[in-house]
Amino acid sequence: MTLGLIAGGGALPQAVAESARAEGRGVFVVALKGMCGDWVADFPHVVVGLGEPGHALKALKKAGATDVLLAGRVERPKFSELKLDAKGVMVLPRVIAAARQGDDALLRVMTGLFEAEGFRAVGVGEAAPGLVAQEGPLGKILPNDDHKADIVRAFAIVRALGALDVGQAAAVCEGLALAVEAAEGTDAMIARITQLRDNLRGTSARKRGVLVKALKPTQDAKTDMPVIGVETVRRAADAGLAGIALEAGKSLIVDKRAVAAEADRLGLFVVGALP
């Protein structure tokens, strides 16, 4: 039952690998070149480019991996500049066609590649259940009624956007949609809130508004669950937001203890909610 972890960028793949190992599973990492961090040195692994699925499949089989999991940020390559192995040449047309339909379609095709070779695609929820957001507050601070109304509205926005495969996050302050995520990603989305006029938003002294992240309805929770970590809490605080709400059961928190401590220190709430 070795887990084959296809690891992109960011802190999530490491958290998954460590969590799975802590539960006694064998972990073999396929580190995506230029994206996966140095932490991979702690695990049996192979480094492959995005155009080398044949290389990745061979290494996973040799390592005895039965389950595969894609985790972490994957940057869309310039397809014309990819170094391709034989398998890559075969699947590239399908991958390009999927990429035109959006990130989810792309992920579904990638997952399908591994399933067609006999691997079982698993989600983070199964491989590393300790990372999944639970319902209720994570730290000591709770949302007030204004925040709760903003959370409801932001979930509605994220759901509508997610159904169209646009993004996973939105920020709302007293009814006003401050920012909505598309290709720029959540970090850039949060950062630009500070550029709005200061009567529309909060400040670190007087926090207002909420960040919501939720699974796109088009996603199947195996491939691209929304993630936050300590850095997300810091960015939300810098943007003057009062807190963060995540879809309980369908979002991930990297290092819950550290996130709760940082949220308490900075005066933000972090809650899991059922939208």
Place this chain on the structure above:
Amino acid sequence: MTLGLIAGGGALPQAVAESARAEGRGVFVVALKGMCGDWVADFPHVVVGLGEPGHALKALKKAGATDVLLAGRVERPKFSELKLDAKGVMVLPRVIAAARQGDDALLRVMTGLFEAEGFRAVGVGEAAPGLVAQEGPLGKILPNDDHKADIVRAFAIVRALGALDVGQAAAVCEGLALAVEAAEGTDAMIARITQLRDNLRGTSARKRGVLVKALKPTQDAKTDMPVIGVETVRRAADAGLAGIALEAGKSLIVDKRAVAAEADRLGLFVVGALP
């Protein structure tokens, strides 16, 4: 049949005033303090703050205005810092409650204030029909099939967002949602496309992707039709976009001749489309 024009910021109010005057209508402008431009000196007018609806109503009646039209950008004030006249004191609670529900609710309440005093609320389409986008291309350049597919997807995104009163604009490039408008406005949304990785988007040398603006389904075309002008075309070109699509019959173009000329010069299409 004097038109009472409540004028906020941007180029639209001036275009409306000049277009209505060119058609032989009397025009009286209520210039919102700190927002309306200097052009108002060419018209009979009064300058009022956002907290002074009583002042505005009195001036409109004295000028013999029968119809009123709100046009231009209105920045949300800090309600606590508003200078209020007697009427302002009376309506402020309703305005604040509406503001919490979003821009459209706010505009509906503002329009309702004037209707309750016996004015007829008219849209730009009636007061200045020459500004309304028609179906079909404005300049010489036409969208190709890729662009048309992106236009369809961007309209779907704007419609979903608009139904939730989030924004009026989105940019899509080969299926990927590059950016979606919320409180930052269309100009800032276009500008941030240049910060995306260059394999996701076009460049001024090789243009890719489209900007779409459309009326929110929650809006009634009287208060807040989407607007573009020459500056929008320049910003879209700077962001590497291939063109702009507007909802025909429900969007406005300030100075169509100049927009067509600039689009041709920069190599962009501008089309009116029925989504």
